[in-house]
Amino acid sequence: MKLIEIENLTVQLGGHTALNNVDLAIESGEIVTIVGPNGSGKSTLIRTIIGALSQTSGKITRREGLRIGYVPQRLFIDPTLPITVNRFLCLPRKADPSAMEEALSQANVSDLATQQMTRLSGGQFQRVLFARALLERPELLILDEATQGLDQSGSADFYRQIADTRDRTGCAVLMVSHDLHVVMSASDRVICLNGHICCQGKPEYVASAPEYRLLFGEGTKGTLALYRHHHHSKSDKSEEKSEAIE
Numbered sequence: 001m002k003l004i005e006i007e008n009l010t011v012q013l014g015g016h017t018a019l020n021n022v023d024l025a026i027e028s029g030e031i032v033t034i035v036g037p038n039g040s041g042k043s044t045l046i047r048t049i050i051g052a053l054s055q056t057s058g059k060i061t062r063r064e065g066l067r068i069g070y071v072p073q074r075l076f077i078d079p080t081l082p083i084t085v086n087r088f089l090c091l092p093r094k095a096d097p098s099a100m101e102e103a104l105s106q107a108n109v110s111d112l113a114t115q116q117m118t119r120l121s122g123g124q125f126q127r128v129l130f131a132r133a134l135l136e137r138p139e140l141l142i143l144d145e146a147t148q149g150l151d152q153s154g155s156a157d158f159y160r161q162i163a164d165t166r167d168r169t170g171c172a173v174l175m176v177s178h179d180l181h182v183v184m185s186a187s188d189r190v191i192c193l194n195g196h197i198c199c200q201g202k203p204e205y206v207a208s209a210p211e212y213r214l215l216f217g218e219g220t221k222g223t224l225a226l227y228r229h230h231h232h233s234k235s236d237k238s239e240e241k242s243e244a245i246e
């Protein structure tokens with residue numbers, strides 16, 4: 001079932017065309033990752049989907065009553081403002097204590113409930129933002145470079161958590177990432193964006209697509225190795241294709 005359908009989306013910002021004729025649909029339960037160079041319109045796409053930006057033309061159809069959980073790239077909290085994790089989770093509206101406990105546990109930060117937000121490490125902070133998004137009981141979880149500032153193993157842990165959440169709740173996930181090496185293996189579908197969609201498909205297909213290689217170069221061996229590591233029992237044709245290009 002389609003949760004979101006985007007048709008012919010064009011977004012102009014200050015006279016600059018950030019997105020041009022983008023078509024995209026997100027199906028229930030799939031993990032979709034958007035990759036693309038700096039300035040390629042990734043955040044613009046996400047922000048238009050959540051309604052923070054308006055499209056210049058085109059159409060976005062959201063399934064009626066769709067619950068979206070959003071994890072931003074970063075969030076500024078005034079360092080002089082004392083606020084605990086539990087209180088933060090109650091913004092903008094009060095949350096049920098057992099739901100907060102559950103969300104923190106799912107994000108693997110149960111022990112941080114009474115900590116001050118300003119004392120959290122970058123990784124802990126992002127996990128709390130993730131817990132906050134989970135409180136919405138999202139059918140679609142949207143993450144905009146949520147692992148920015150995390151090291152590679154921290155990012156890999158974070159993506160594992162996201163995949164676990166999808167497996168447990170059946171939510172779809174749409175995320176933007178620069179962590180090509182780890183994110184490809186965690187995705188069902190990768191969309192390569194550069195103002196328009198250059199190519200899209202299964203991770204191993206995109207990694208070998210000429211359009212992707214033009215943008216990111218040939219250095220995808222790590223991606224493919226990791227992909228195979230997670231899916232070594234598969235022996236479908238696409239797997240053979242990813243073997244063949246190394």
Ligand SMILES: Nc1ncnc2c1ncn2[C@@H]1O[C@H](COP(=O)(O)OP(=O)(O)OP(=O)(O)O)[C@@H](O)[C@H]1O
Binds near residue numbers: 013036038042
């Ligand atoms: N308010 C604005 N006015 C004019 N141009 C803008 C505005 N906001 C963004 N842009 C431009 O739109 C383009 C897309 O920006 P966007 O932030 O969506 O890219 P991105 O792919 O998310 O980049 P990054 O990987 O660096 O986060 C960029 O060229 C950017 O300079």
